[in-house]
Structures are given as C-alpha cells and as structure tokens.
Amino acid sequence: MRDIQDFIYKTFEDVIPYQRGVELRIHCPFCIDRAGTEDTKHHLHINLSKEVCHCFRCDYSGTWIGLVIDVTGKSYAQALGELYKVPSPSRFDSIDSIWTAKAIKKAIRQVELPGDFLPLHESCKMGLVINAIRYLSNRGFRRKQWEQHGLGIAESVGVRVIIPVEDRYWQARALYPFQEPKYVNPDIELGDVLFNSIALKLYDEVVICEGAFSAIAVGDNAVALLGKNANDMQMSRITGSDVERFIITIESGAEESMIEIADTLMATGKDVVVWHYKEGDPADSGNYEESDYDFGTKLKMLLE
Ligand SMILES: [Zn+2]
Structure with a gap:
C-alpha cells in the first residue's frame, strides 16, 4: 500500500483536493527557485492515482518519491518509508506497531550469533561500532530501524555489520566496497530461513x-x-x-x-x-x- 496523502497534508498547509479526490493541489514549493517568485495559487498538482506531480507554473514534474526527496532531502530509502504505508497487523485486532516492534525484537533475541557479537545500540564508542553506524546512516537507515532488528558487530567477522536472521543464521555485510566477499554468513544451509519471517x-x-x-x-x-x-x-x-x-x-x-x-x-x-x-x-x-x-x-x- 502506498499513499502520498499523509505526507502532503503533514508537510503543506494549504492543500486542496480536486476532481473528487483524484488530485491534490498545493502552493508549489519549487516556484521560488524555478520561476523566481512564490506560487500563491496551488499550481503544483499531485495525481493520486498515477503517482506523479506537475507544477503548471514552473514546470516542475516528477514522481511521488521524487517529490518527497526534493521536498525533504531524504534518501531514497527514507522517502520510500514516507510513502509506503505498512498495513496494520490485521491478523489480530488487538496489536499495533509498538507490539509488532517488540515481537520482532523478541524473535531476534532467539538468533544464535557469533560469540563476540555486540548489538550496536548497547555498545560503547568502539571504532567498529562508529563505522557501522555511519555506514547505516549513510544508507538512510534510522536508529529505530537498526535497533529493532538488533544489528551489531563482532570483531571475529571483521569490519562488517551483522544482521541477525533466524535460528543459527546471520549475515555480516561489508562496510566498504573494496571488501570481499560482500556478505559473510555461518557455514550452514540456509534451509527455510527468511529474514523477518515473523x-x-x-x-x-x-x-x-x-x-x-x-x-x-x-x-x-x-x-x-x-x-x-x-x-x-x-x-x-x-x-x-x-x-x-x-x-x-x-x-x-x-x-x-x-x-x-x-x-x-x-x-x-x-x-x-x-x-x-x-x-x-x-x-x-x-x-x-x-x-x-x-x-x-x-x-x-x-x-x-
Ligand atoms: Zn512551481
């Protein structure tokens, strides 16, 4: 499920729905730079079914995701997060996203990891931890995301960030492009293991x-x-x-x-x-x- 309406209403003050909600119109935030003066007449039209937008004054046009990136300066992954609406955990009426986060954390605690594994969120300011956190934030991941999935480091696998997966399975992703191989994992069959199977x-x-x-x-x-x-x-x-x-x-x-x-x-x-x-x-x-x-x-x- 993807939706830009929340983002638009949250980010812009004067939003007008048009054509029975097929389109939203806002004062174009790009006109100042692109046309030299501020737009005061809702020239930026955002199509809600085609995932595109266009300004009829400064000619800005792009996809929803491009709009989120251009407005917020966020990375692609974060912009995707703005637009993708994770459905509520509909299987059970009584649970919400806080419950889900706890369930994910609990599942990860069962994973058997290298003996010297340290989770990033509990670790001191070791160089390895700092580099791993820098790598993750450069890729647009927020603390909440790596904390929830229990990402960590272990000196025994080198300069890598460890992603706990399931049972005895984990992956250690290289932090730098020159490192080979890109992924290291325990020497066992993958079997039916899936990341975030919960x-x-x-x-x-x-x-x-x-x-x-x-x-x-x-x-x-x-x-x-x-x-x-x-x-x-x-x-x-x-x-x-x-x-x-x-x-x-x-x-x-x-x-x-x-x-x-x-x-x-x-x-x-x-x-x-x-x-x-x-x-x-x-x-x-x-x-x-x-x-x-x-x-x-x-x-x-x-x-x-
Ligand atoms: Zn414009």
Whole structure:
C-alpha cells in the first residue's frame, strides 16, 4: 500500500483536493527557485492515482518519491518509508506497531550469533561500532530501524555489520566496497530461513525482498529471501502462510527467478503485486513501477 496523502497534508498547509479526490493541489514549493517568485495559487498538482506531480507554473514534474526527496532531502530509502504505508497487523485486532516492534525484537533475541557479537545500540564508542553506524546512516537507515532488528558487530567477522536472521543464521555485510566477499554468513544451509519471517504471521500483506536491508527499508511487513531466488523450503513456508497478498520487489536482473515466485504464489490463490525496479533496490536509489501481477506484466518483464 502506498499513499502520498499523509505526507502532503503533514508537510503543506494549504492543500486542496480536486476532481473528487483524484488530485491534490498545493502552493508549489519549487516556484521560488524555478520561476523566481512564490506560487500563491496551488499550481503544483499531485495525481493520486498515477503517482506523479506537475507544477503548471514552473514546470516542475516528477514522481511521488521524487517529490518527497526534493521536498525533504531524504534518501531514497527514507522517502520510500514516507510513502509506503505498512498495513496494520490485521491478523489480530488487538496489536499495533509498538507490539509488532517488540515481537520482532523478541524473535531476534532467539538468533544464535557469533560469540563476540555486540548489538550496536548497547555498545560503547568502539571504532567498529562508529563505522557501522555511519555506514547505516549513510544508507538512510534510522536508529529505530537498526535497533529493532538488533544489528551489531563482532570483531571475529571483521569490519562488517551483522544482521541477525533466524535460528543459527546471520549475515555480516561489508562496510566498504573494496571488501570481499560482500556478505559473510555461518557455514550452514540456509534451509527455510527468511529474514523477518515473523511478518508472515502478523500481516495479511507481506512484501518479499531479496536482501535484508531492502526489507528493513520497506518496513515491518517485509521479509527477505537473502538471495535472488527462493529455495523450495523457503517457498513452501511462504505459500503455507495465511498471508493473502504479496508484493514482490523485483530488482533488475532478477526478473526470471522472482517471476517463478510470483507464479507459484498465484497458483496457490494469493494476490500478487510486483514492484519492478529498473535500477537499484528498495534500500537505495532505485525507482520502481507497480503493477498487478498478470500475464501481461510477466511478458513485459521477460522481454525487457
Ligand atoms: Zn512551481
């Protein structure tokens, strides 16, 4: 679920809905720079169904996400967070996002980690901790996000940030581009392990991502496969859940394997939507197209 209305009403004072709510109009914040004078007549039109906006005075135009980035200066991942509305944990009436955050933290405490693991939020000002926190904030992650998922460091795995996953599985992501390999993980089979698998129990709508950082950027209802495809065990866990609707994030180059997942989910009667990234992924500067998954979408992705 994505929606820009909250953001617009929260950020701008004088908002006028037009065309029975298909469009919002605001005083364009870009006119001062682009046209030389302030806009006082709601020239920036934001289309609520097509995810685009346009100013009929200074000619600013862009996507919703571009608008959020241009107005706030936030990174892509944070802007995505502004727009993506994590549905409330609809499986149970009585729980809310605070409860969910606690449940996620509790699940992570069960993960078996390297003996010298230290969570970032409890650690002193060691160089390794400072570098890991700097890495995360450069990628647009907020403290709440890395604290909730219990990210940490361990000297035994080097200059990396550790992402606890499930059971005995974790990943250690290199902080610098020159480090090889990019990920280190314990020498065990992945099996049916998924990052943030608790989302399958809590939500009716779940977003499937490749990497853990993408899932963290999307929100509490996202899981990560920790690879470009789902193995059979992961797949049967996903299809066996009570989740009704899946959003599959498809990064450029992973179309074929993600289409396999979409097909399998469709075959088991789930609703499937795809977010197709032409470049990048949910955790960085990519931009995506959303469409209901059907034969046309599939064909388009395979042909591109
Ligand atoms: Zn303008």
